[in-house]
Amino acid sequence: MPEHDHVRVEPAPGPPLLASRLTPAVPPEPVVARPRLLRRLDEGSAGPVTLVAAPAGWGKTTLLASWMRLGGAPPDVEPGAIVPDSGDLSVSSTDDPVSAWMSVEAGDDSDRLWAYLAAALRSATGATEGGPVPDRPPRPDQLEALAATLAAADRPVLLILDDLHRVADPAALTGLEFLVRHAGRRLRLVIGARAGLHLPLHRLRLAGELTEIGPDELAFTDDEVADLLTAHGAALPATAVHRLRERTGGWPAALRIAALAVRGQPDPERWVGQFGGDQPEIAGYLHEEVLATLDPAEEDLLRRTAVVDTVCADLAEALTGRADAGQVLADLAGTGGLLHRQDTRPPWYRYESLLADLLRADLARLPADELRELHVRAADWYAGAGRPADALRHALAAGRWDLAGDLFVGHWPELTRYDRDPVHTPAPTPPPAEVIRADPEVALACAAERAYAGDLPAAKGHLRAAAGHAVGLPVPRRDRFLRLVTALELTVARLADDRTEVRAAAARLLRTRPAEATPTRLPTGTTGSAPTAGGGGAADDLDLRAFTGTALGLVELADGALPTARFVRARAAAREAGRPRTELVAASRAALLLAVRGELRAAEQAARDALGMPPCRLDCGHAYLALAVVALLRDQPEEATANLALALPALDVTGGRAGDAEVGDDWLAIVSDEPVATAVAALCRAQLHRDSGDPAAGQRLLVRARETLAARPSAGELTGLLRAAEAELRAARGDLDSARDLLADAVDEGADQVLAVMLAKVQLLAGDAATAARTLPDWQAPAATAWPLPVRLDAGLLDAVLAQRAGDGRRAGRILEQTLDLAGPQGCRRVFTRAEPPVRDLLAAHLDAGTAHFTLVSDLVRGAGQSAAGPAPGPRGVLDEPLTERELTILRYLQSILSNVEIASELSLSVNTVKTHVRNIYRKLDATRRREAVRRARELRLI
Numbered sequence: 001m002p003e004h005d006h007v008r009v010e011p012a013p014g015p016p017l018l019a020s021r022l023t024p025a026v027p028p029e030p031v032v033a034r035p036r037l038l039r040r041l042d043e044g045s046a047g048p049v050t051l052v053a054a055p056a057g058w059g060k061t062t063l064l065a066s067w068m069r070l071g072g073a074p075p076d077v078e079p080g081a082i083v084p085d086s087g088d089l090s091v092s093s094t095d096d097p098v099s100a101w102m103s104v105e106a107g108d109d110s111d112r113l114w115a116y117l118a119a120a121l122r123s124a125t126g127a128t129e130g131g132p133v134p135d136r137p138p139r140p141d142q143l144e145a146l147a148a149t150l151a152a153a154d155r156p157v158l159l160i161l162d163d164l165h166r167v168a169d170p171a172a173l174t175g176l177e178f179l180v181r182h183a184g185r186r187l188r189l190v191i192g193a194r195a196g197l198h199l200p201l202h203r204l205r206l207a208g209e210l211t212e213i214g215p216d217e218l219a220f221t222d223d224e225v226a227d228l229l230t231a232h233g234a235a236l237p238a239t240a241v242h243r244l245r246e247r248t249g250g251w252p253a254a255l256r257i258a259a260l261a262v263r264g265q266p267d268p269e270r271w272v273g274q275f276g277g278d279q280p281e282i283a284g285y286l287h288e289e290v291l292a293t294l295d296p297a298e299e300d301l302l303r304r305t306a307v308v309d310t311v312c313a314d315l316a317e318a319l320t321g322r323a324d325a326g327q328v329l330a331d332l333a334g335t336g337g338l339l340h341r342q343d344t345r346p347p348w349y350r351y352e353s354l355l356a357d358l359l360r361a362d363l364a365r366l367p368a369d370e371l372r373e374l375h376v377r378a379a380d381w382y383a384g385a386g387r388p389a390d391a392l393r394h395a396l397a398a399g400r401w402d403l404a405g406d407l408f409v410g411h412w413p414e415l416t417r418y419d420r421d422p423v424h425t426p427a428p429t430p431p432p433a434e435v436i437r438a439d440p441e442v443a444l445a446c447a448a449e450r451a452y453a454g455d456l457p458a459a460k461g462h463l464r465a466a467a468g469h470a471v472g473l474p475v476p477r478r479d480r481f482l483r484l485v486t487a488l489e490l491t492v493a494r495l496a497d498d499r500t501e502v503r504a505a506a507a508r509l510l511r512t513r514p515a516e517a518t519p520t521r522l523p524t525g526t527t528g529s530a531p532t533a534g535g536g537g538a539a540d541d542l543d544l545r546a547f548t549g550t551a552l553g554l555v556e557l558a559d560g561a562l563p564t565a566r567f568v569r570a571r572a573a574a575r576e577a578g579r580p581r582t583e584l585v586a587a588s589r590a591a592l593l594l595a596v597r598g599e600l601r602a603a604e605q606a607a608r609d610a611l612g613m614p615p616c617r618l619d620c621g622h623a624y625l626a627l628a629v630v631a632l633l634r635d636q637p638e639e640a641t642a643n644l645a646l647a648l649p650a651l652d653v654t655g656g657r658a659g660d661a662e663v664g665d666d667w668l669a670i671v672s673d674e675p676v677a678t679a680v681a682a683l684c685r686a687q688l689h690r691d692s693g694d695p696a697a698g699q700r701l702l703v704r705a706r707e708t709l710a711a712r713p714s715a716g717e718l719t720g721l722l723r724a725a726e727a728e729l730r731a732a733r734g735d736l737d738s739a740r741d742l743l744a745d746a747v748d749e750g751a752d753q754v755l756a757v758m759l760a761k762v763q764l765l766a767g768d769a770a771t772a773a774r775t776l777p778d779w780q781a782p783a784a785t786a787w788p789l790p791v792r793l794d795a796g797l798l799d800a801v802l803a804q805r806a807g808d809g810r811r812a813g814r815i816l817e818q819t820l821d822l823a824g825p826q827g828c829r830r831v832f833t834r835a836e837p838p839v840r841d842l843l844a845a846h847l848d849a850g851t852a853h854f855t856l857v858s859d860l861v862r863g864a865g866q867s868a869a870g871p872a873p874g875p876r877g878v879l880d881e882p883l884t885e886r887e888l889t890i891l892r893y894l895q896s897i898l899s900n901v902e903i904a905s906e907l908s909l910s911v912n913t914v915k916t917h918v919r920n921i922y923r924k925l926d927a928t929r930r931r932e933a934v935r936r937a938r939e940l941r942l943i
Contacts, residue, residue, distance in 0.1 A: 006930075010449025017115060017116060017119055017320060020103075021102060021103040021105070021116060022100070022101060022102060022103075022119055022120055022123060023059050024064070024065035024068045024069055024101050024117070024160075025062075025065045025103065026432075026906050027062040027065050027066055027899075028060070028062070028256070030231040030232070031062060031066055032224060032227045032228050032231055033066070034066075034224060035386045037063055037067075037213065037217065037218070038063075038066070038067050038070065040211070040213055040217065041063070041067045041209070041213070042192070043910065044192055044211030044213070045097070045158055045188055045211075046188075046361055047185075047209055047210075047211055047912070048180055048185060048187075048188060048189065048204070048209045048210075049180060049188070049189045049191065049199075049204055049209060049210050049211070049382035050188075050189070050190045050210075050211040050212075050213070051191050051193065051210060051211070051212050051213070051220070052064060052190070052191065052192045052193070052213045053191075053192075053193050053194070053197070053202070053212065053213070053214055053217050054194070054214055054215045055194055055195070055215070055250060055338065056194065056252070056253070056289035056290060056293075057252060057253025057285065057289060057290075057566075058215055058218045058219075058252055059218055059252035059253075060162070060192040060193075060218070060250065061163070061192060062161055062252070063192075063218070064160055064162055064190065064192050068099055068101060068160060069544035074192070079516045091243055091383075094744075095911065096155065097155055097156035097157060097158035097188060098124045098155050098156075098157055098158065098160045099124065099157075099159075099160065100121060100123050100127070100157065100158070100160070101120065101160045101162070102116050102117065102118040102119075102125035102159065102160070102161050102162070102218055103162045103163060104116075104161060104162065104163045104166045104167060105163070105166060106162050106166045107166075108166060108167055108172070109169060109172060110169060110171065110172040110827070113172050113173075114166060114172075114175065116175065117159075119470040120155065120159060121159070123506075124157045124158075124159070125149075125150075125153065125157060136608040138578060143175055143178050144182070144695070145180065146179065146181045147178065147179050147182035147184075148351050150179065150183040150186045150187050151182070151183050151184035151186050153186050153597050156185070156186045156188055156347075157187050157188070158188045158189070159184060159187065159188070159189055159190070160190045160191075160192075161189060161190070161191050161192070162192040163192060163193065163194075164191050164192065164193045164197060164199075165193040165194045165195060166195050167198065169198075169809065170198035173189055173198055173199060174533065176189075177199060177200060186287060190338050190553065194293075194764040200853060205915075206253065206919070208912055208915070208916055210912070211465075211912065215249075215251075216899060216901070217901060218250075218252065218257055219249060219251065220245060220248075220250040220252060221245070222238070222241055222242050222245050224250075225241050225244060225245045225250070225255055226241045228237070228255055228256070228259055229241065229244075229259050229262070229710070231259075232259040232260065232263065233263060234259050234263045234268065235267065236262070236268055236269065236272065239269075240268070240272045240273075243272055243273060244258060244272050244275065246353070246460070247272075247275050247276065247354070248275075248353070248354060248355055249352050249354070249489075251352070251354065253285060253289075254282055254285075254354055257281045257282060257285065258272075258275060261281060264488070271575070275834045276353075276354065276357040277353070277354030277355055277356065277357030277358040278357045278358055278360075278361035278769065279359075282354055282357075282426075283357070283361070283877060285360050286355060286358050287358075289612050290355065291358075291524035297740060298328055298332065300320075301316065301320050301322065301325060301328055301329075301376075302332070302338065302351075302355075302359055302792075303320050303359050303363060304319050304320050304363075304374060305320065305325075305372075306351060306356055306360050306362075306380050307360075307363060307374045307375065307378055307394075308321065308361060308394075309350065309390075309423075310342070310349060310350045310351070311329065311348065311349050311350075311849070312326075312329075312346050312347065312348045313325055313326025313327075313329060313346060313347075314326075314346070314381070314382050315378070315385075316328075316329055316424055318377050318378075318380075318381045319377050319378060319381075329347075329349050331514075332349075332383075333347075333349055333811050336398040338352065338355060338571055339351060339352075341351070343929075343930050343931055345929070345932070358362070372397075372398050372399065372530070373398075374393045375395075375397040375398035375400075376394075376395075376398040376400060378390070378391075378394040378771065379391050379392075379394035379395040379397075379398055379403060380403075381399055382394065383395075383403070383407065386580075387533065388407050388410075388411035388414050389414065389415050390453055391407055392404055392407045392408065392411075392445060392449055392472075393425060393449055393453075394454075395430045395445075396408060396428040396431075396445065396446060396449055397429075398432075398476065399429070401431050401435045401439065401442045402439075404442055404446075405439050405441040405442045405445055406443040407445065408441060408442075408444055408445035408448055408484075409441055409484070410478075412448065412484055412487060412488075412543070413487075413543045413546060413547045413574075413577070413579050413581075413582050414579055414580075414581045415448045415449075415452060416448070416451070416452070416491045416547075416551075416581060417451065417452045417454075417491075417495065418550075418554070418581070418585045418618070419618055419621075423452060423453055423454070424453060424454060425453045426490075427450065427453075427458055428446075428449070428457060430446060430462075431443070431446065433771060436466070436469065437469065438463060440466045440469035440470070440473070440481065441466075441481065441484070443462050443463075443465050443466035443469075444462070444463070444466050444481075444484055444485065444488060446462040447459045447460075447461075447462035447466065447488050447492075448488060448491075451488065451491050454495070456492055456495060459488070459492055460492060463485065463488055463489065466481075466485065467485060470482055479512070480540075483509065483540075483544075485513045486505055486508050486509045486512070487505075487509060487547060489501070489505045490502055490505035490509060490547075490548070490551055491551075492505055493505055494551055494554065496557065496788075497558075499555045499558070499559070501713070502551060502552070502555050503555070506548045506551060506552050509544060509547075509548055510544065510548055512544070513541055513544055513545075518759070522689045525747050539577060542573050542574075542576050542577035543573075543577050543579065545569065545570065545573040545585075546570050546571075546573035546574035546577055546579055546582050546586070547582065549566050549567070549569055549570030549586070550567070550570045550572065550574070550582055550585055550586050552566060553566040553567045553570060553586070553589060554585075555910040556714060557589065557674075557675070557676050558673065558675065558712075559712055559713050559714040559715070560675050560676060560679075560709050560712030560713070560714050560715025560716075560718055560719075561676075561714035561717070562593050562596060562597075562716075562717055563720060564590065564593035564594070564596075564597055566596070567586045567587075567589045567590035567593060568586075570582070570586040570590075571583055571586035571587045571606070574586055580613060580614070583613070584610055584613045584614070585619060586618050587606045587607075587609050587610040587613075587619075587623075588606075588607070588610040588619040588620070588621075588622035588623045588626070589611060589622055590603075590606050591604075591606035591607035591609075591622065591623055591626035591627075592607075592622045592623075592625055592626040592629070592676070592677065592680060593676075594606060594626070595607075595627075595629035595630050595680075596629060596680060596721075596788060597788045597789060598633065598788050598789025598790050598792075598793075598826060598828060599789065599826065600630045600633060600634065600789075600826040600827055600828060601825070601826055601827075603626050603629070604626075604627065604630050605626075606626070607623040607627050607630070608623075608938065609874045610622070610623040611623050611895065612938070618650065618651065620646075620650045621646075621647045621648075621649075621650030621677070622647075622651070622677060624643045624644075624646040624647035624650060624895075625643070625644070625647035625651070625677055625680060625681060625684075626638045627639075627643040628641075628643035628644040628647055628681075628684050629680060629683075629684060631643060632684050632687055632688070632830060633790060633826075633828050633829075633830050633831075634827050634828065634829050634830065635829040635830040635833045635834065637688060637691050638885075638889060639892060640684060640688065641688060642889055642892040642893060643892065644681065644684050644685065644688075645893070646892070646893065646895065646898070647677075647681065648681060648930070649898070650680075651677050651678075660756060675708060675709055675712055675715065675718075678705065678708060679705045679708070679709060679715075679718050679721075679722060681702070682701050682702060682705035682722070683702070683705075683721065683722065683725055685698070685700030686699070686701045686702050686725060686726075686729065687700055687725070689701065690729055690732060693697040695729040695732045695733050696729075698725075698729050698732060699726055699729040699730060699733070702722050702725055702729065703726065705722050706719055706722045706723065706726070709722070716752070717752060720752050720754045720755050721754060721788075723742060723743065723755060724743070724754050724755055724757075724758040724791075726742060727739040727742045727743050727755075727759075727762060728758060728761070728762075729741075729759050730742065731761075731762050731765055736762055736765060736766045737764045740762050740763065740766070742760065743755050743758055743759040743762065744759065750830065753777045753787060753795075754774055754787065754788070754789065754791045756776070756777045757777065757779070757791055757794050757795045758794070759775050760772040760773075760775040760795075760798055761784050761794065761798055763775060764798065764801065764802070765836070767820065769802060769805050772798070772802060773802050773806075776795060776798055776799060776802070777795065779792050779795035779796055779799065780818070788882075789822065789823075789826060789828060789895070790828065790830075791829055792822060793819055793822060793828060793831040793919070794831060795830065796815060796816075796818060796822065797816070797819055797832070797835060797839050797842075800812045800813075800816045800839075800842055801821065801838045801839060801842065803815060804838070804842060805838075809845075812842060812844075813842075813846055813849050816842055816843070816846050817846070817851060817852070817853070820851065820852075820853040820856065820857065821852075821853075824856055829860065833860060840861070843857055843860050843861050844861050876890055879924055879925070879940070880924075881924050882924075883920075883921065883942065884926055886917060887917050887920055887921050887924075888906070888942065888943075889907070890903060890914060890917045890918065890921065891921055891933070891934075891937055891942065891943055892943050893907075894918070894921070894930050894933060894934055895934050895943060900914050900915055900918065918930075921933055925937060925940075
């Protein structure tokens with residue numbers, strides 16, 4: 001921060017005052033305009049209190065000073081523009097507040113604080129000495145007089161208080177808080193502060209009178225990082241910009257340091273790749289501005305718990321021996337901004353990336369025995385908590401070879417990585433040769449750990465080292481050892497995207513199954529087969545089937561196939577074997593594929609099960625997408641939209657712009673390794689476009705989705721679904737000829753029946769009932785049971801309409817009843833409610849003719865042609881005070897990782913409105929936290 005001229009002014013008898021503390025600080029040049037934050041301040045300053053709270057270096061003072069100098073967020077300031085230091089540019093009107101600035105310094109006691117407050121208020125109101133603004137801590141009657149004066153003022157007073165956390169005496173703020181409460185909203189405070197602010201924030205928050213801007217909003221976006229670098233003459237490619245933002249967490253101080261340092265680097269991109277919190281410039285800032293503010297015992301706790309990636313109270317207690325570790329973590333997360341609290345129960349915390357770098361660099365300087373003991377404690381805790389992958393990593397780092405070998409042998413199916421991004425961790429010291437000779441499974445443990453970390457060359461090296469020791473093992477142990485080697489070879493091949501080797505390794509692995517093994521018991525009502533007798537055989541066999549089934553299913557998904565039965569079986573085997581991580585992966589994919597097939601009840605159950613397990617971002621994405629398909633087929637467009645909004649960021653198909661309301665359909669061009677999820681999301685989005693009256697947008701989306709599948713060797717079925725949906729949207733726009741042409745060639749080439757059904761539908765729309773009847777395949781044939789349910793329903797309704805057109809009303813009614821028999825158990829409504837008028841006429845006539853589905857048909861007749869409102873079928877709990885439709889929508893978003901700010905952006909609401917709805921949701925569900933509210937809502941089947 002540049003130095004200011006310290007001008008002494010004496011507005012009243014008493015200690016001299018510095019004029020520099022009553023004017024906005026001059027931000028360091030260059031300052032990049034951030035209109036989104038300026039608008040947030042504009043919106044917040046319309047209320048009583050706006051709090052900009054964050055640790056050091058998050059740009060609080062720069063933001064507030066820029067905002068005051070610009071007079072708000074002028075419409076002509078574009079993102080990336082450099083803000084000129086042109087003084088106060090505000091244009092006042094009789095409705096605008098008058099503004100005043102005050103910088104708080106350490107040691108501002110009650111007398112000193114009020115002297116500056118008085119001077120700031122005089123500068124805004126034009127009051128004279130001896131007027132209603134006292135120079136000393138006011139008496140109660142003076143406070144009441146001042147509050148009355150402010151309440152009667154022609155224009156509100158906007159008072160910006162920077163660094164208010166420096167006031168250590170809570171009593172010094174009592175008068176200020178009194179004025180806010182009693183000035184009739186004519187005094188508005190905008191506060192910049194770190195931790196330890198002694199104001200009644202909870203009361204203000206509950207009353208809806210507090211706007212908060214924290215580190216998540218102050219963090220720079222990719223575009224703002226690029227603008228900052230350009231302003232410093234240090235432009236970088238987009239990939240390096242994104243990497244720099246990820247490494248810094250968008251922390252403005254670190255980005256400014258990086259922008260200054262990168263200009264002198266011979267290879268800027270390489271320098272950014274190595275940028276971290278252990279670099280001298282960053283380390284010095286963190287030590288002086290962040291860690292120096294902590295108690296030594298708190299700093300020691302941070303350092304010791306930094307041996308793990310995330311930490312909870314029990315783990316922190318195990319690492320430090322401190323019974324109060326959980327409270328210290330909560331305090332540091334709640335006030336210091338040093339830790340991010342995750343929305344879990346019990347709460348887990350993670351460090352800012354750069355702070356973690358610094359703390360781990362400090363850890364490395366501990367005595368070797370002390371560091372080893374920390375890893376031993378972490379390994380033991382994770383092993384007891386059922387987290388074998390974390391336990392294995394720390395066991396190897398501690399040199400606990402016996403524990404590492406036991407963990408691998410006992411938990412190998414759970415030690416493979418299914419997430420898209422590797423967990424980059426330093427390679428532990430390899431075990432001595434004599435350890436490998438005595439216990440070669442330890443080498444396999446090392447290979448598993450390196451594969452999990454994404455270091456595939458090292459994993460292959462450990463595998464080669466282990467393989468040479470198999471010959472000397474006794475037969476039962478050797479057989480198990482070779483099976484585990486094959487399982488690791490499969491894992492490495494899958495992570496390397498070597499699909500041919502994955503299939504070969506899976507075949508080798510399955511050949512080791514015992515001859516007496518029995519099939520896995522499947523849940524009823526799912527694709528694959530009926531339940532089998534028996535219990536599934538030995539535990540090793542269950543592990544083999546769960547592991548290979550999941551691996552092969554993922555490879556087939558990457559090829560564009562829809563291996564529903566494979567994931568259903570893998571999920572059942574994983575559940576029977578007690579392998580939760582493998583079960584989660586299989587359950588989330590099974591949910592999506594079952595939803596595409598129209599098995600909505602099984603899909604919904606699998607998705608709910610997946611979301612109820614320990615969360616993984618990618619797996620949650622598949623589960624939310626499954627729920628979006630279920631909601632769409634049940635004709636609940638609002639719920640489908642909400643779940644789709646939750647799915648796309650979790651699947652990372654928004655290009656890192658999770659929560660961005662302006663993403664639109666651009667995500668489709670970004671995805672490469674989730675082709676099935678991408679295509680299904682496109683199908684959902686396209687139908688929602690049609691519902692909103694824009695079938696052309698849906699058509700464009702489907703064309704792009706088909707293009708992404710062009711190189712996928714097994715994407716025929718999925719491509720057919722996309723082509724059929726595109727033809728339907730063309731027909732909806734009245735372009736029947738192009739819709740017919742799109743389908744005719746594919747049908748002539750022998751494509752699956754979904755295209756034939758859609759072609760018959762288009763032919764009927766074109767008035768050619770005879771050709772439609774010849775084209776329509778037999779939807780009641782045994783082979784048709786393999787079709788997706790929505791396709792069978794389309795075919796059945798089309799058959800009924802054709803029978804009615806032919807004058808056979810009795811046959812039409814019989815066919816319609818058969819179609820309702822299929823649709824009813826799954827709650828599939830969209831095919832009826834979004835149908836053409838002939839179907840709606842059939843439904844109305846069917847009520848008079850008599851039906852076993854009277855209630856359903858009545859609802860369909862009422863809802864035909866319009867969006868069907870209401871929840872999915874099934875029993876639901878009853879609340880004393882039911883949730884409104886808006887509250888139900890926001891409740892669905894609460895299941896996600898989106899913040900209140902991001903939810904507000906998705907719904908085009910103000911943050912305060914969302915917060916009010918969230919408070920109402922908590923009250924009605926008798927919950928105190930987001931996760932508790934979601935769990936309660938699921939129990940009541942509200943979501």
